[in-house]
Amino acid sequence: MASLMTGYWPWWLGAIALAVVAVGYFYSLGIPCGVSGVFGRVANWREEVQARDTEMAMARNAGQVQAQMMAEAMAALEALPEEERKQVEAELRAAHDEEAAVAPSAATAVRPHPAAQLAFLASIAIGGLLAALSSGHWALMTDMGATYTAFFGNGPSAWLILFVGGLCVGVGTQMAGGCTLGHGITGNSSLQIGSFAATAAFFATAVIASFIFQALL
């Protein structure tokens, strides 16, 4: 047990811990686990609270919601071009025989309050701090280590590059719809094709960049 607190965990134990977090997050909160997504929901605090209030109202008025959805469904079906409407109606008749209905009560999930998301982000930092303190490796550092210093120095330029790098990460995760946790663990484990592509792209980029930096050292 003591070795778990003083060094790196075995890879398999780390993998199990991450899987427990990702699966537990999904089943307890009903949304996929991803740090950039959580950060985005905290940043959009007001909109998230409004959306949560709407979801709570939908859950309270489930019968009314279902009735409106059914009326709109029939109107939308009627509005389709005739050929497409006939095709959908035929598929509907076929699906009616094959698919089992799901109870309406299962359809009224309400997203967590953004405060819960903020607690998740805070717990990542607190967990890291506790791990560093318990291992005896905690120290206040103002540099990014020897390799980073060798390339970018230790002055304002190093901070500027970190800032630009952070911006790229933020823009990139927004464009890709997720980060290493969201795509690499949650997306891949739920067999999302987009996550396979995203994970392949950012790992390949990291490997290539790593080789380039090693060659330049």
Place this chain on the structure above:
Amino acid sequence: MACSHIPTCPLFKHFQSNATLRSWKLMYCDSDKRSRNCERYKRSDAGELVPPNMLPNGKSIML
């Protein structure tokens, strides 16, 4: 191929609750081509927040 947003779409569960609501699923979710007509898909794909009460045709459920 079905819509890639199904795992995160809060309305999709509703679309399986009875035969009439299943028509939403057939009109918008069951194929990649049809899902591109979904207003929820378009907004989400553009990185915008999607109102929980917005239907695939862009109309809102009144509460």
